[in-house]
Amino acid sequence: MMRDAAQFHPLDPSDSRVTRPAFWGALPERWTSEVEETLVCCHVWQETHDVKSFFLRSPQGRTFSFEPGQFLTLELEIDGEPINRCYTISSSPARPHTLSITVKRVPGGKVSNWLHDNLRPGVSLRVLGPAGEFTCARHPAPKYLFLSAGSGVTPLMSMSRAHHDLAEDRDIVFVHSARTPDDIIFARELELIASSRANFRTSFVCERVGARTDWSGVTGFLSLPLLKLIAPDFMEREIFTCGPAPYMKAVRDLLDEAGFARERYHEESFSFETLSAHADAPAASPPAESESSAETASFTITFAKSRREIQCGAQQTVLDAARQAGVRLASSCSQGMCGTCKVKLVSGQVDMKHSGGIRQREIDQGMALLCCSKPLSDLVVDK
Structure with missing residues (x-):
């Protein structure tokens, strides 16, 4: 039934009882980690028994701009030790006033356990990013196949949410694998999206039934015959995959x-949630004075955008030197695997020994991973 407009009495914004969200009113500025280093947790949601989503916002009310599938780097201090860790953004870029990361508690995992036990509304985090190239935004296609397992669902969930929020009914088949039905992350929301979009289909594959006695879905592991049943036309689709290495x-x-x-296959090449202990190792010490003059040579590293200059020894990685000088740079694995510290070299040369975190075409374009690059000359970095 229609109500007379005169019956509505909006609260006076000047009323002390009213708390106006920072994003109501004038168009807010875009958030960047160079301008605002910290974000504040505004909500925590228990997804499954060992998975939580943490929602973050800008204290100044700035909005977020990112591509679905990208990640953030958290700069944490746990037990007095600085630790950087990357987590994929699970929220949709079409909802720019908050973003979320979804974290599985890993037994013995220093960072995931700290987040589950300590990150609650009102707690602030230092954050870098967003970054990353694993995104459907850079590979437009009429039909997609999303394949995920465990917490690898997060970047594909961000992509699915983005398509849903933008009312873009793209032909998407989302196949998620989990240990048991109770371990399926975002199960209800994926089913809701599927119910409201004609061309979005979801399917769950569980290793075992677990405590559920009413599970009517697929039990076992994803296989080629099963994939052909779920998505008979998978050969025509752009495929995005994320999950544990096996x-x-x-x-x-x-x-x-x-x-x-293979040119239509894309995967998240590193599991940020299960980084090795080496990722948390302290920065390397400068070369000892007894080393040869070639080994003790020092080069100037210039960061073009931040207008910072630092000195880096010939036997130091650029990332180690930057950390010692207090320059904030996104990094995670420190082994040349994850690609988090990838930058463009404007000038200069480096000796880079990576472990798969950068493609040859990117190297040919002048890109480098700072965590495994030692300077061979003075450098200018586009950062």
């Missing part, structure tokens, strides 16, 4: 068996 290898093997074109 899962992604199994997916690559079954797609190779089917003869799928």
